Amino acid sequence: MSVVKSERRPRSALTRVLVVDDEADIRELIDLTLVRMGLAAECAGSVHEALAALAQEDFQLCLTDMRLPDGDGLEIVRHIAECHAQMPVAVITAFGSAENAVAALKAGAFDYLAKPVSLDQLRSLVKSALRLPDARQDNDPLHALIGESPGMQQVRAMIEKLARSQAPIYISGESGSGKELGARLIHKRSARTTGPFVPVNCGAIPENLMESEFFGYRKGAFTGADNDREGFFQAATGGTLFLDEVADLPLAMQVKLLRAIQEKRVRKVGSVTEEPVDVRIICATHRNLRECVDKGFFRQDLYYRLNVIELRMPPLRERLEDIAPLVSSILERLQGDTRSMLSSAALKALELYPFPGNVRELENILERATALSSGDVIECEDLHLEPDDKGGAEVGRGSETLDDYLNRIERQAILEALQKTDGNRTAAARLLGVTFRSMRYRLERLGID
Numbered sequence: 001m002s003v004v005k006s007e008r009r010p011r012s013a014l015t016r017v018l019v020v021d022d023e024a025d026i027r028e029l030i031d032l033t034l035v036r037m038g039l040a041a042e043c044a045g046s047v048h049e050a051l052a053a054l055a056q057e058d059f060q061l062c063l064t065d066m067r068l069p070d071g072d073g074l075e076i077v078r079h080i081a082e083c084h085a086q087m088p089v090a091v092i093t094a095f096g097s098a099e100n101a102v103a104a105l106k107a108g109a110f111d112y113l114a115k116p117v118s119l120d121q122l123r124s125l126v127k128s129a130l131r132l133p134d135a136r137q138d139n140d141p142l143h144a145l146i147g148e149s150p151g152m153q154q155v156r157a158m159i160e161k162l163a164r165s166q167a168p169i170y171i172s173g174e175s176g177s178g179k180e181l182g183a184r185l186i187h188k189r190s191a192r193t194t195g196p197f198v199p200v201n202c203g204a205i206p207e208n209l210m211e212s213e214f215f216g217y218r219k220g221a222f223t224g225a226d227n228d229r230e231g232f233f234q235a236a237t238g239g240t241l242f243l244d245e246v247a248d249l250p251l252a253m254q255v256k257l258l259r260a261i262q263e264k265r266v267r268k269v270g271s272v273t274e275e276p277v278d279v280r281i282i283c284a285t286h287r288n289l290r291e292c293v294d295k296g297f298f299r300q301d302l303y304y305r306l307n308v309i310e311l312r313m314p315p316l317r318e319r320l321e322d323i324a325p326l327v328s329s330i331l332e333r334l335q336g337d338t339r340s341m342l343s344s345a346a347l348k349a350l351e352l353y354p355f356p357g358n359v360r361e362l363e364n365i366l367e368r369a370t371a372l373s374s375g376d377v378i379e380c381e382d383l384h385l386e387p388d389d390k391g392g393a394e395v396g397r398g399s400e401t402l403d404d405y406l407n408r409i410e411r412q413a414i415l416e417a418l419q420k421t422d423g424n425r426t427a428a429a430r431l432l433g434v435t436f437r438s439m440r441y442r443l444e445r446l447g448i449d
């Protein structure tokens with residue numbers, strides 16, 4: 001069967017979209033919508049036809065159904081992710097097929113549409129996808145992530161991948177490890193970069209005000225509601241809503257948040273109608289969210305809705321080679337061109353310090369040291385580290401458990417081996433003296449992609 005083509009307009013100068021669906025009426029509906037948007041559509045009815053079209057022509061966007069006569073739409077998603085990495089792809093799923101949508105997002109899809117297809121949602125998705133920035137742009141915000149350790153290289157690669165999706169993201173990591181920075185960089189590299197980035201500290205909002213703060217309220221809804229007010233969801237429309245310390249949300253609010261995320265609609269306090277919102281959710285917490293679910297503190301359904309894709313921000317003790325460039329950057333920000341220098345002893349002391357507060361603590365230490373140092377060189381005593389913390393790297397770090405200590409050492413060794421072998425896992429396993437099967441198990445256990 002040959003590729004089904006639309007034939008109503010010259011295509012040479014138009015943005016091209018590949019539409020893959022085995023239902024002719026849906027292809028026609030999407031085709032007409034794209035034409036009215038000034039785009040050119042190429043239609044295919046199967047996986048085979050889609051792959052043939054991708055091999056023959058260049059496209060700027062692909063829309064594919066999940067169920068096709070000769071295969072699965074995921075095949076197309078994975079093919080585009082491997083062979084056309086800069087092309088966004090969105091999937092069309094049957095109503096209520098959340099598992100298919102999540103699988104597609106994890107495979108690299110930009111976003112998804114549920115059948116029956118809403119034309120307003122289709123137009124919004126297409127506009128967002130075509131606004132995706134070029135990964136090769138010179139003003140890459142990823143430069144804000146300082147350090148060339150294997151862990152930070154992995155974070156940059158992950159952010160680049162996540163920025164090209166609309167999937168909800170869960171950012172894990174210790175306090176001060178840069179979770180909000182990671183969220184901001186995902187937003188800046190995404191199609192939503194021109195929209196607002198709204199950070200919310202879920203642990204800082206009184207429980208009795210949460211609903212009105214998140215969803216807004218109508219005038220007269222309660223005592224003191226003198227005017228209509230927008231909530232966080234409305235403020236973040238067209239952009240990203242960052243929910244920091246999401247584990248601190250009470251269970252009652254978790255239910256309401258789940259509905260808002262699922263339905264993409266919110267109801268203001270005092271209103272009888274819901275209104276649509278267009279936000280991308282990124283959440284973070286320093287706590288183990290899985291453990292919170294197991295203990296009954298966090299809803300399992302909300303956990304699976306938020307944790308579509310996880311980004312782990314490594315603690316500073318796992319990337320000691322980044323301390324020197326971080327110190328240089330922080331001192332430049334604090335003092336400008338006349339910045340002080342760290343003595344070799346002071347730098348060594350920092351490299352042996354456990355940093356329970358991670359990069360945030362390093363900033364505080366250096367800010368204090370610059371204020372207290374009497375010359376152009378910051379000495380070890382200017383850092384005011386606890387004596388027990390200096391040189392503690394050989395016997396564990398602060399309150400770190402033995403398991404944590406061993407996992408950290410193992411993770412560092414694996415990342416260094418992968419770096420030396422350019423990511424070749426077989427060669428890395430050989431370098432470490434373990435079997436490939438053992439290597440694969442360790443990668444999964446330690447969460448190394």
